Amino acid sequence: MTTQSPPVRPPTVRRRRSSLRLVGWWRHGRILVGLVLLAVASTAAIIGFSEDVPRSVLVVPVVIGSLVLNPRTLPWFVVLLLALLVSTVVFSPDSIDARAIWSIAVMFVVGLFVLLMSFRRTRLGVAGIQGESMFVDLRDRILNQGGIPALPPGWHAESALTSAGGTLFAGDFVVASRPTRDRLDLVVVDVSGKGEQAGTRALLLSGAFGGLLGALPPDQFLPAANDYLLRQDWDEGFATAVHLSLDLTTGCYEVRSAGHPPAVLRSAGSGRWSVLTSEGPVLGLMPDAEFIPHRGVLERGDAVMLYTDGMVEEPRRDIDLGIDRLLGEAESLLRGEFRDAAQRLVDALGSKDDDRAMVVVNRL
Template sequence: MTAPAESSRVAAVGRRWWRARARLGARGLAGQTGVLLLLSVLAALVCALTVFADHYAPITLLLVPLLIGSLLLGPRTLPWFVVFVLTLTVVAVGGRRLRHIEIMPVAVTGIAMVFLLGLIVLLMSFRRSRLGVAGIQGESMFVDLRDRILNQGGIPVLPVDWHVQSALASAGGTLFAGDFVVASRPARDRLEVVVVDVSGKGEQAGTRALLLSGAFGGLLGALPPDQFLPAANEYLLRQEWEEGFATAVHLSVNLTTGAFDIRTAGHPPAVWRAAGSGRWSVLSSEGPILGLIPGAEFHVATGVLAHGDAVLLYTDGMVEQPRRDIDLGIDRLVGEAESLLRGNFLDAAQRLVDALGSRNDDRATVVVHRL
């Protein structure tokens, strides 16, 4: 294919993309306009009911379209709808006065509630304008991002003699956490797994974890094992966050020979179970926290996973407790692993997360077992 022909093809694709984007934007605007009209009609009907059927329809009934509007309308149209509902509230009060209906103190309280909640919805719409979507759409986007971070930790398909499990629990039981897992199989005979603990906990660290999970996922599959943590460190330094640091443990294992490398960045050490003795031992490796020191170096711990061996990766939420040394927490983790996983690795990661760690901190665990 000649260069002009290639350029024409690219230009045609670009034009189709822009036309599709314009159509989607027009559909979105038309959808918002339709919802606004329907809600306006509903609010007008409710207003009429409060005037002509005052025994059955209190003025506070106008809160129903106001609430529905706060969920469905975007930040551009919601303020106008709030003003419209508040205007209808004034009209309803005036209509009752014209019909010589006495405004009771309870009704006055209801009117004040409509105006107060209208002001709250108005303030919420101004805050939401930074995102530019309606309430339900914003929640859907956030849930989609949450699902993406969880999918990043999905374990790729492995040979039949390898079994990898991961489990995650966040502080307070929410589904957003500062701990996350990224796994990749960049080559047929190599598995890469990273367990990361972002500074902060729960929802506070969730946004940073969402960004880092995508970035680390790209780095993990594109770089040799010894270059991943240095690249992740440089990436975090470029973000210049006030709390822009994280700890990580990175496992690279050859699925054919069982040889593995483990590198840590300010993270608790991995532990290794030798099938021959049935005991767990700590794999010491050193490296600074990610995002603090330019040009940091990360030392490696190596070994070979024989059949029946296992490696356990985890975050500090599994071993840290207030007023307790972390070494004691690691000893407890090893003891619990010996007890819980003796001869049975079914749901190993989840059982460890349920049994150990602080419920006030995020917890993540990965168990790599060679059958």
């Protein structure tokens, strides 16, 4: 029996990683030393000028430390601050009164709260500001993933997204890809749950669906997305989606739906909106699912809209009535002008308590 030794990294890579690690330690060490000196100076000021300097000044290093120190260092720093707080009582007992007792009690409560938060952050392994910046970066990536690529002359496409509660983390997202010069693929997805609860699943699925969309033929995307969701084995592991594959040369298109509200088409000849019926089950519920496409051709002046159920569903209202309202609003609000159409429709329609996404593609 033979065993394979782990791959050996080149010396330059090892040196670079060691240098980056040393730089990180040096920066964190300087911050820690600065906070310790601030805490000691505050304690000395409290003991030496107990009548003028309140003990509550020790809250400042606690708050700063909770933001910039990593979870391994923060608990020890909080313990040090509480020990310094006790030392103010030992070395200046004459200053203890009811006001000072309340101040000490509040400080201990704050310290306990910061300790609990540091234990929770240990799972992530980064400080508070770093964790927030990571989430902001992930949010920006999911928004950029839904950006519509540049289209050739004669085509216009745009998207709009609004989450429940006004946050930028939503269970609805858009993925766009232009795998070839003549083809545009757009997918609008609604992940189970709402707002921030579905945001983490949406972040993961956005990256996965983006890779699948650019790598697979149109008829294989939804089956592959369905298999991916089934493999995750989530408690709430389902999602609905609608997929548009468009030939930018001929205008031929295919629309496939996975348990999603149907796409709608405006014909320039009649000026009317109609529903594009396609069939398919919700993603992540059943294996070997089949998705029946709706095929057609976009002529000049035609437009197609993809949207999520937040645009057409409201409590105590049937979804068919919501689709009728969407068509009526599009007919009266747009009137053949599709600049900023997606944002205008998102602002005008749907439930404010649900995530809403809209994509509009128009052949000029």
